[in-house]
Amino acid sequence: xxxxxxxxxxxxxxxxxxxxxxxxxxxxxxxxxxxxxxxxxxxxxxxxxxxxxxxxxxxxxxxxxxxxxxxxxxxxxxxxxxxxxxxxxxxxxxxxxxxxxxxxxxxxxxxxxxxxxxxxxxxxxxxxxxxxxxxxxxxxxxxxxxxxxxxxxxxxxxxxxxxxxxxxxxxxxxxxxxxxxxxxxxxxxxxxxxxxxxxxxxxxxxxxxxxxxxxxxxxxxxxxxxxxxxxxxxxxxxxxxxxxxxxxxxxxxxxxxxxxxxxxxxxxxxxxxxxxxxxxxxxxxxxxxxxxxxxxxxxxxxxxxxxxxxxxxxxxxxxxxxxxxxxxxxxxxxxxxxxxxxxxxxxxxxxxxxxxxxxxxxxxxxxxxxxxxxxxxxxxxxxxxxxxxxxxxxxxxxxxxxxxxxxxxxxxxxxxxxx
DNA sequence: TCTGGGGTCCTAGGACCC
DNA sequence: TCTGGGGTCCTAGGACCC
Numbered sequence: 001x002x003x004x005x006x007x008x009x010x011x012x013x014x015x016x017x018x019x020x021x022x023x024x025x026x027x028x029x030x031x032x033x034x035x036x037x038x039x040x041x042x043x044x045x046x047x048x049x050x051x052x053x054x055x056x057x058x059x060x061x062x063x064x065x066x067x068x069x070x071x072x073x074x075x076x077x078x079x080x081x082x083x084x085x086x087x088x089x090x091x092x093x094x095x096x097x098x099x100x101x102x103x104x105x106x107x108x109x110x111x112x113x114x115x116x117x118x119x120x121x122x123x124x125x126x127x128x129x130x131x132x133x134x135x136x137x138x139x140x141x142x143x144x145x146x147x148x149x150x151x152x153x154x155x156x157x158x159x160x161x162x163x164x165x166x167x168x169x170x171x172x173x174x175x176x177x178x179x180x181x182x183x184x185x186x187x188x189x190x191x192x193x194x195x196x197x198x199x200x201x202x203x204x205x206x207x208x209x210x211x212x213x214x215x216x217x218x219x220x221x222x223x224x225x226x227x228x229x230x231x232x233x234x235x236x237x238x239x240x241x242x243x244x245x246x247x248x249x250x251x252x253x254x255x256x257x258x259x260x261x262x263x264x265x266x267x268x269x270x271x272x273x274x275x276x277x278x279x280x281x282x283x284x285x286x287x288x289x290x291x292x293x294x295x296x297x298x299x300x301x302x303x304x305x306x307x308x309x310x311x312x313x314x315x316x317x318x319x320x321x322x323x324x325x326x327x328x329x330x331x332x333x334x335x336x337x338x339x340x341x342x343x344x345x346x347x348x349x350x351x352x353x354x355x356x357x358x359x360x361x362x363x364x365x366x367x368x369x370x371x372x373x374x375x376x377x378x379x380x381x382x383x384x385x386x387x388x389x390x391x392x393x394x395x396x397x398x399x400x401x402x403x404x405x406x407x408x409x410x411x412x413x414x415x416x417x418x419x
Numbered sequence: 420t421c422t423g424g425g426g427t428c429c430t431a432g433g434a435c436c437c
Numbered sequence: 438t439c440t441g442g443g444g445t446c447c448t449a450g451g452a453c454c455c
Contacts, residue, residue: 031423038423056421072423099426099455187453220429220453237427246425253420295422342424399421 001115001138001166002232003105004145005088005122007081008133008153010101012041014080015070017131018407018415026067030055033250034071034399071400079408083130091122096236104142106236119162139165142234143227146184147174147202171230175203185224190217202228241279241348247271248342252399254293255338261290262325266389268343269324273317274377276345277370282313284347286320288327293339302338304331313349316366317373320345321387 007013012027026044028037037053047065049058055069062069081100089095092105107113119136126134135156137149144165151174152163165171181191183202193216199205206228213221223233247268255261265288276283289305308327314320324343373385386392405413 036422054422189452
């Protein structure tokens with residue numbers, strides 16, 4: 001059996017753990033730059049606050065409906081996520097951490113186990129250990145466990161947050177209840193096509209023939225269909241090293257000067273290299289892009305990107321900042337009003353086994369230098385050591401006006417019980 | 420004034436090989 | 438009149454996920 005555990009309204013729940021006064025109150029979390037709404041508590045959803053709502057258009061709404069608004073606090077959410085995952089990993093034989101708030105579990109040869117009470121116990125332990133409420137769904141395949149999870153969440157009163165699809169009757173009932181657009185792996189485009197041919201529920205989908213699905217769509221949809229029929233096609237994915245790492249940001253304001261954008265690009269490249277070193281990879285190429293704001297219709301629009309092939313694989317901040325700057329020079333055009341830029345590193349090799357080249361190789365001193373910098377930044381605070389190309393004054397060029405404390409990762413920001 | 424960020428997988432088509 | 442067959446690798450773009 002596969003299980004899917006999903007944290008309920010995860011970001012909002014994280015904020016609420018340290019603000020028990022917000023129990024039962026509507027909460028909204030904003031994206032980077034306090035741009036738009038990316039997470040809502042159940043109460044906020046009921047008030048009709050849509051996902052993706054631009055914050056500046058909803059200020060009045062927040063006030064009227066007394067919605068508590070937070071800037072996103074990733075140090076907090078990331079740490080809370082780790083705590084949840086640790087508890088799950090303790091209880092389940094196998095686990096795949098699927099996203100910051102979701103994990104697939106796998107149970108083989110566990111007939112002795114009463115899954116129902118096991119799942120109830122799991123919910124209990126997570127909420128006791130972290131304060132985060134979770135929903136649990138079990139079924140024979142990953143796709144069905146997603147469906148089961150959805151049901152457990154939708155009918156919490158009846159299910160207590162746990163639902164198990166363990167018979168064909170239950171499976172069919174669940175599929176008939178599931179709208180096609182809510183199936184895992186069916187997005188906007190597929191929904192449109194499905195509806196054209198009269199497929200409105202997950203059950204309708206399973207009534208098509210494999211051949212039809214294969215011919216009209218692709219192997220991806222065939223796999224999905226079999227999964228919904230209870231035939232496992234997808235196994236747990238082991239968490240491997242990432243294949244790409246991207247740092248892309250909208251700016252706090254419009255940038256016009258090359259120098260300003262260069263500073264951002266260098267900072268992005270440095271963050272990419274830190275993440276690369278963390279997973280012990282080197283990259284062989286790097287992409288830089290810049291763009292104007294698509295929301296400003298009067299501005300002339302510009303987007304451009306360039307892929308830089310590196311002469312040798314590296315994870316050195318100095319090297320990647322250098323190549324990223326070279327890339328920026330190729331695509332920067334004077335006269336545009338820039339709002340966003342990014343650096344993406346690609347084509348990884350493990351750092352301990354890359355091919356040396358005949359004429360040009362990485363400076364061996366960099367490796368030790370980076371090690372020292374990482375150690376210092378890790379022990380006495382990130383950004384203590386920077387490249388000269390980075391802005392030394394500001395550490396974080398982002399609008400975050402409603403940021404909560406980093407309760408669990410900063411000693412001087414821990415929760416105040418009595419003052 | 421103000422509208423997010425970070426991933427994966429698959430497919431079709433081009434370029435190349437023998 | 439008539440011009441083969443079978444591969445691999447790479448890339449861009451699309452679709453999806455959270």
